[in-house]
Amino acid sequence: MTAPTDPQPILRVTEVRKHYGPVQALDGVSLDVSRGEVVCLIGPSGSGKSTLLRTLNALEPIDGGQVVFDGIDVHARQTDLRRVRQRMGMVFQNFELFPHLSVLGNVVVGPRQILKRPLEEAEHQARELLGKVGLADKARMRPAELSGGQQQRVAIARALAMRPDMMLFDEPTSALDPETIGEVLSVMKRLADEGMTMVVVTHEMTFAARVADRVAVFDRGRIIEVGPPQQIFEAATAARTRDFLRHLDWDGASDLMS
Amino acid sequence: MIFDFTFLPGFWRFLLGGVLVTLWLSLASIGVGLMVGLAVGILRTYGGRAMDAVLSVYVDTMRSIPLLVILVWLFFAMPLVTGRSLTPLAAGIIGLGLHLGGFVAEVVRAGLASVRAGQMRAALALGMSVSQAIRVVILPQALIRMMPALGSLLVITIKDSAIASVIAAPELLYKSQVVIGKTYRPVETFTIALVVYFLLSWPVARGVDYLYRRVAHLGAS
């Protein structure tokens, strides 16, 4: 559409299809993501946003199409999947912190066990990252002792500890109390400002409008519209996009733009 | 290895009789076990501290003495105390039932505990007596949650009934041994017995699993 095609996107999704029994969760989805770009996926519940995200790091196998990450065909048989996953951080709606490990343990476990970094180095980096998400003082606590917003920030730190080239977020604030949503979004905004490549499934339209370089609208397993936030929020071409936004009581993003 | 089942036509009626006794022994034991276990479970929960302490000794004794030892003691030793002997089948039913009762009691107790305390208070506030509240309000809720665990005890009892062969209760395993004594075909006979026991307990076990999945959501209160 409007975005100029990047000759070398870090992620190229081509005609991906995926069904669960009779449900066609992804019905030919294509999307390019450039280095440093933030793409927000929006759309009604059940439209396939989470499914797409999980196919990007092959947590879900696909029925057809292709996902190419930095030149690697993710779903090819010979691909070293673990290497791909190490380079794509993922943040879940329900945090999925490991409850039997401390906050620090959660951030350390990847570098220690997967990358085989020395403990001191891993812990040092983990403390830095916890500082970055504003939780330096919580290192010794258990995940269950933290608020939802704090847990999600730990989850972000855990993903960053692998030094990923790209981050995937699946509705990172949907399970949070309203008062803690902001702290997570601001961490994400900072990450975007630092140039991290991000794909974010979200219902936070304000965040999408402010932070996204492009917004992709899902409906029934397809992307029906992609474009910069202004275009999607102010001048959507697809009727279903306008329906969806009206349903969310989206009253225009003019005050957020500029 | 050569299997030889040619003896079977002469003995299948005899073995079938054993199957029927196994079923009867299991069902009767479950009847005894349910009555004992229900009473013990309720008394432990609502009967006060002293009652709980005394009955916990019964439950833990059943958990710590092997069924084989219980059966052998009831059949061989107890008559020397009471002066009255039991038939193998009666000793089997009493022993299996009492043993099972200890386990049923634990299931009942856990089931009763799973019903929120507010339910009892609500029932009492309506003016019910404690026993009414248990019967009308608490037990019906608890029973649903106890079903899967009681179902597994059913399977366990069918299998445990084979232990009554040591006191010559004429159930399937005992009758298999009799057949072996006459035919000297232990492998074939025991294999038949295995298959029969499997056919008796496996469907029950699967049924219990099915029930458990159906009922699991009711457990969440």
Next chain:
Amino acid sequence: MTFDWSVIVQNWPLLLQGAGVTIALALVTMVIAVPGGLLLTLMRGSPRAPVRGLATAFVEFFRSTPLMLQVYWVFYVLPMLTDVQVDAFAAGLTALACNVSAFNSETFRSGINSIRPGQRQAALALGMTGLQAMRLIILPQAVHRVLPALANTWVSLFKDTSLVSIIAVSELSYVGLQLRSQTFRVLEVLTAMAVLYWLMGYPQAKIADWIHRTCKVTE
């Protein structure tokens, strides 16, 4: 009716020896059946259908038939299948170990299934292997559910060792039943045997209860 408890005193060493064999049998069985159960659990999760089928059949068979019959069956059939002469102890141990492995496998499986799938996904998304996810993330969490069930299995196993008396393994029950027919002091011998089991089993039941309580608190 007169009782003569001296028979117990005289044969005390024999009874103790039987109790020792009982304890050893239970211990060795569990030492085999914990890795055995884990192996069966892994096999049941295998992507290969024959491996899965074999493990499932094994587990269903040993869970759905009487242990006493399994003991007989192993005792008579194993020598025919393998042409090696197994002694009674080995046969009894084999039957017990197979039986308890099957039950342990169920315990492990339901413990693992109780951890929500997101945990595994999160571990894989970090780049862990399936085995790493199992070892570092899922098993440590499943322990709280597995330990109490294992404790129950242990308490049952301790009693179930009595069933190998039918093939003349000289554990406590066998010793007791032999003494009974040699001395004719039926009541005394059988009572002493029951009391010995009680003395050993009662504390175990209490410890199992304690494990149940401890694991609940940390959950």
